[in-house]
Amino acid sequence: MNRKRFGFSALVAAFALAVSTLVAPSASAATEIVVWADENRGPDLTKVIAAKGDWVPGFTVKVVTFSSFDALKEAFDKATDASGPDIVVGANDWVPTGAKSGKLAPLTLTAAVKARFNPTQFLDLTYKGKLYGVPVDINNVAMIYNTKLVSSAPKTFGEMVAEYKSLKTSKGLKAGLCIAGGGMSWGAHSVFSALGADAYQFNSRGQIVYNRAFNASTFGKNVRTLLMDGNKSNGFFPATDTGCKDNFLAGTVPYAVIGNWEWSDYADKGFAMNLMPVPGVKAGTYGKMFGSVSGALLTTFAAKHGVESAAKSLLTNFFASSDGQVRYQTLAKRPPAEKGAQANTTITAAQRGFGTSASLAGIPQIGAFLNSNKGGANYWDSAPAYWTAVLIDGKDATKEAAKLSQIWRTNTIGGKGDL
Amino acid sequence: MTYLIRGKVALLIKVVVVALLASVLLLLAQSAFAQREYVIAAFLAISVVLLALTYLSKISIPLKFFIPGILLLTAFVIGPILYTVAMSGFNYKTGNIISKEEAIVQIKVRGIEAAPSGLSFDIKLGTVDGKPAILVSDINTPEYFLSTLEDRTPLVASSLTLNEYGVAVEAPNFTPLNESEFASADKVYTGARFVFDDRFFIALEGFEAGVVSQQVLKFFPESDQFRNLLTGAIYTDNGRGNYSLADDKGAILEPGWRAPIWFENYSNIVTDPRVREPLIRVFIWTVVFALLTVLTTFALGLLLALALNKPIRGRRIYRSILVLPYAMPSVMSILIWGGMFNTEFGAINALLGTDIAWFSDPNFARLAVILVNLWLGFPYFYLISSGSLQAIPSELMEAAAIDGANPRQIFRKITLPLLLQILSPLLIASFAFNFNNFNLIFLLTGGGPRNELDGEIAGATDILISYTYKIAFGAGTQDLGLASAISLIIFILVASISLYSLKKSKVLESFA
Numbered sequence: 068m069n070r071k072r073f074g075f076s077a078l079v080a081a082f083a084l085a086v087s088t089l090v091a092p093s094a095s096a097a098t099e100i101v102v103w104a105d106e107n108r109g110p111d112l113t114k115v116i117a118a119k120g121d122w123v124p125g126f127t128v129k130v131v132t133f134s135s136f137d138a139l140k141e142a143f144d145k146a147t148d149a150s151g152p153d154i155v156v157g158a159n160d161w162v163p164t165g166a167k168s169g170k171l172a173p174l175t176l177t178a179a180v181k182a183r184f185n186p187t188q189f190l191d192l193t194y195k196g197k198l199y200g201v202p203v204d205i206n207n208v209a210m211i212y213n214t215k216l217v218s219s220a221p222k223t224f225g226e227m228v229a230e231y232k233s234l235k236t237s238k239g240l241k242a243g244l245c246i247a248g249g250g251m252s253w254g255a256h257s258v259f260s261a262l263g264a265d266a267y268q269f270n271s272r273g274q275i276v277y278n279r280a281f282n283a284s285t286f287g288k289n290v291r292t293l294l295m296d297g298n299k300s301n302g303f304f305p306a307t308d309t310g311c312k313d314n315f316l317a318g319t320v321p322y323a324v325i326g327n328w329e330w331s332d333y334a335d336k337g338f339a340m341n342l343m344p345v346p347g348v349k350a351g352t353y354g355k356m357f358g359s360v361s362g363a364l365l366t367t368f369a370a371k372h373g374v375e376s377a378a379k380s381l382l383t384n385f386f387a388s389s390d391g392q393v394r395y396q397t398l399a400k401r402p403p404a405e406k407g408a409q410a411n412t413t414i415t416a417a418q419r420g421f422g423t424s425a426s427l428a429g430i431p432q433i434g435a436f437l438n439s440n441k442g443g444a445n446y447w448d449s450a451p452a453y454w455t456a457v458l459i460d461g462k463d464a465t466k467e468a469a470k471l472s473q474i475w476r477t478n479t480i481g482g483k484g485d486l
Numbered sequence: 487m488t489y490l491i492r493g494k495v496a497l498l499i500k501v502v503v504v505a506l507l508a509s510v511l512l513l514l515a516q517s518a519f520a521q522r523e524y525v526i527a528a529f530l531a532i533s534v535v536l537l538a539l540t541y542l543s544k545i546s547i548p549l550k551f552f553i554p555g556i557l558l559l560t561a562f563v564i565g566p567i568l569y570t571v572a573m574s575g576f577n578y579k580t581g582n583i584i585s586k587e588e589a590i591v592q593i594k595v596r597g598i599e600a601a602p603s604g605l606s607f608d609i610k611l612g613t614v615d616g617k618p619a620i621l622v623s624d625i626n627t628p629e630y631f632l633s634t635l636e637d638r639t640p641l642v643a644s645s646l647t648l649n650e651y652g653v654a655v656e657a658p659n660f661t662p663l664n665e666s667e668f669a670s671a672d673k674v675y676t677g678a679r680f681v682f683d684d685r686f687f688i689a690l691e692g693f694e695a696g697v698v699s700q701q702v703l704k705f706f707p708e709s710d711q712f713r714n715l716l717t718g719a720i721y722t723d724n725g726r727g728n729y730s731l732a733d734d735k736g737a738i739l740e741p742g743w744r745a746p747i748w749f750e751n752y753s754n755i756v757t758d759p760r761v762r763e764p765l766i767r768v769f770i771w772t773v774v775f776a777l778l779t780v781l782t783t784f785a786l787g788l789l790l791a792l793a794l795n796k797p798i799r800g801r802r803i804y805r806s807i808l809v810l811p812y813a814m815p816s817v818m819s820i821l822i823w824g825g826m827f828n829t830e831f832g833a834i835n836a837l838l839g840t841d842i843a844w845f846s847d848p849n850f851a852r853l854a855v856i857l858v859n860l861w862l863g864f865p866y867f868y869l870i871s872s873g874s875l876q877a878i879p880s881e882l883m884e885a886a887a888i889d890g891a892n893p894r895q896i897f898r899k900i901t902l903p904l905l906l907q908i909l910s911p912l913l914i915a916s917f918a919f920n921f922n923n924f925n926l927i928f929l930l931t932g933g934g935p936r937n938e939l940d941g942e943i944a945g946a947t948d949i950l951i952s953y954t955y956k957i958a959f960g961a962g963t964q965d966l967g968l969a970s971a972i973s974l975i976i977f978i979l980v981a982s983i984s985l986y987s988l989k990k991s992k993v994l995e996s997f998a
Contacts, residue, residue, distance in 0.1 A: 169583065
């Protein structure tokens with residue numbers, strides 16, 4: 068290499084080094100707590116936190132919003148020490164995998180903070196006896212009925228089916244009851260339960276009974292009687308949730324199970340928020356819906372970023388406080404998890420309606436059982452598979468119910484160790 | 487134009503471009519280094535050196551043309567292959583993601599448990615004689631004390647300044663931290679053990695609360711063991727990325743770490759029926775799917791090419807229409823077809839007057855997959871067949887016709903053999919592409935239908951790559967190590983089939 072070329076090389080190297088040093092990102096300041104949230108929660112959290120900046124004295128809070136819940140999950144799965152958040156607002160079923168993989172860090176709440184929540188809500192965020200976050204909002208569903216099609220609240224499941232059959236032709240109904248929110252596994256649990264198939268069983272003292280599952284014969288018989296004509300669906304309950312919301316809004320479905328995150332879509336169209344649980348086979352009984360919570364979860368990155376205590380303070384001072392939850396839920400319009408916020412008058416009637424419905428017929432969503440696939444498939448895959456097998460493929464409702472019952476029982480036993 | 491960028495101007499442009507490129511690469515290297523991705527950082531740094539040497543010296547003129555390709559090939563082909571090979575030898579799945587060092591740190595953290603009493607206090611951070619201390623308030627009793635890392639000093643309420651909740655905020659000899667000191671305090675106070683009594687300590691749970699805690703799991707580095715201080719249970723490295731009890735291998739401490747298990751992922755493919763059986767079924771369907779796709783798309787494309795090879799009215803319009811499916815983004819086409827096959831409101835059932843559950847029945851789902859791929863693939867074969875037909879000398883056909891051959895014989899004995907000779911590499915490439923046609927399966931059927939109630943793991947339309955994706959990134963446990971092993975087998979299979987076919991078709995000889 069001659070002198071001239073060496074000179075050029077040196078020049079290039081110097082320039083490259085200078086530019087890369089100037090542009091290189093500096094390490095994030097240790098006075099910043101980074102919170103990751105999805106496209107719905109992120110903007111609301113940003114506004115609330117910006118409006119009151121002293122949730123953790125001496126620290127600022129930066130909310131990073133992702134384009135979707137899936138994008139948030141994917142980013143969190145791939146987060147590195149440098150890029151990861153200190154707190155992530157995510158689903159309760161992230162807890163087992165996050166804890167196993169060392170991405171979530173445990174925390175211990177004081178008795179005073181714990182008292183602000185219903186104890187069952189902590190089950191959602193617990194893995195092997197350790198708590199990984201604080202409950203932020205309640206996710207549940209409730210049944211809504213169209214008063215232009217049916218005049219009063221149904222008392223039994225059979226009453227809904229009879230109403231559907233009588234109106235089917237005259238009103239051009241596309242279905243009787245469908246799942247608009249939560250999908251054919253999570254959202255449809257209330258229908259499973261109304262017909263006698265709870266995902267797991269509790270005794271009269273509210274304790275989990277691990278080695279017992281729902282009665283397949285009873286459930287199968289209810290499905291045959293209420294949802295089938297021979298070996299074909301009677302059209303009352305579609306096996307998929309496709310088009311349910313549109314059909315309900317168009318007045319071609321009288322009953323729909325809707326999620327509490329979307330009630331304003333129905334209210335905006337003029338539907339009254341006549342929310343109730345799905346009625347059971349006998350009057351006075353109801354299908355139990357999952358009452359899960361989304362959590363603000365502490366990550367192991369917080370310790371690596373040197374803000375672990377600050378992040379814990381943010382969790383208790385903001386996410387788990389009445390003040391924080393009221394401010395946030397006033398924008399987010401979901402039922403708050405914190406008791407003080409639930410009682411606050413700024414929380415809307417619809418938000419309370421879901422809460423009431425949940426208290427009438429709700430069971431905690433226990434990820435340890437639902438995510439387990441010890442039975443060959445987890446709850447999320449096996450539940451919709453039952454509807455497909457019976458309502459679309461025309462398989463025997465009781466035989467398929469027996470398989471489902473066995474899967475869920477095995478999953479409950481298998482998930483016991485993860486509680 | 488060429489003359490304008492010669493001499494000093496060209497040299498200047500070259501220096502600027504190389505300098506900018508080197509800056510970007512150095513920036514990335516720096517970032518990779520900061521994230522402890524040392525291999526990537528080293529590769530980027532070496533790339534800078536190679537680029538500078540190649541373009542600023544006269545080492546090798548051909549290298550100036552090859553070096554970008556070589557670097558990109560290394561980064562995006564060779565690198566991932568090597569990484570996949572390496573990962574296939576590891577227990578690398580949900581629960582075994584991080585390094586052993588990190589896992590030990592986290593097990594230690596999880597090994598701290600709240601005392602059975604459940605006691606927790608309001609605290610104030612500060613210092614006593616310049617050393618970290620906490621001012622503790624039990625507002626229920628009420629009781630107050632100062633706790634440092636060495637001792638605990640009881641305080642009387644009358645000597646303290648209390649806030650409206652009865653929490654002590656000031657005490658003699660105690661200097662509370664101010665706001666600006668909190669940021670640096672996090673590292674000092676988090677993880678510190680402030681004295682409570684002989685058995686328990688106070689651990690911070692935020693800046694305002696302390697919880698009476700105890701260390702349940704203790705690590706002994708010399709023996710590489712964790713011991714449960716309450717039960718005496720000993721957890722040792724089980725060689726598979728977890729600390730477990732000697733007499734109960736299922737009793738593990740979490741999280742685990744990525745640990746080498748050498749060929750176990752490969753042996754699992756053969757020995758574990760839950761992996762092997764679905765894999766065999768998926769492999770058979772993958773081969774059938776790829777073969778059927780190539781055959782049907784080639785047959786339809788060739789048929790149309792033959793039909794439009796003759797001068798007919800509106801030939802240009804027909805040709806344009808036939809190319810349209812190829813011009814449309816395949817993702818959009820697949821999603822539209824997905825809607826058209828919908829059982830309840832899809833156009834296919836509406837047109838046929840049927841209520842076929844296309845995506846619920848395994849055979850119908852497979853048929854739908856083949857049909858949609860036929861739609862997506864035939865324009866390609868139509869285009870290349872048209873081109874190839876033009877390349878066959880017409881004299882051959884004319885001579886055959888004079889010799890008395892009928893059109894069918896001409897096609898079978900002359901056109902098709904010549905076409906196959908020309909198109910063999912493309913047919914093989916199409917087979918290899920469809921062997922890994924992830925987009926179609928993922929977007930159209932998601933690999934389903936799958937009979938979960940009968941314990942099926944793979945769906946009826948899952949091909950090897952979509953099945954591997956489910957293993958690697960599906961719900962529940964994500965087994966990246968096993969997925970890497972299967973990926974490698976797919977790679978070897980496709981490469982072997984392609985090489986064998988190319989050899990058989992003697993295509994490579996023309997490049998010799």
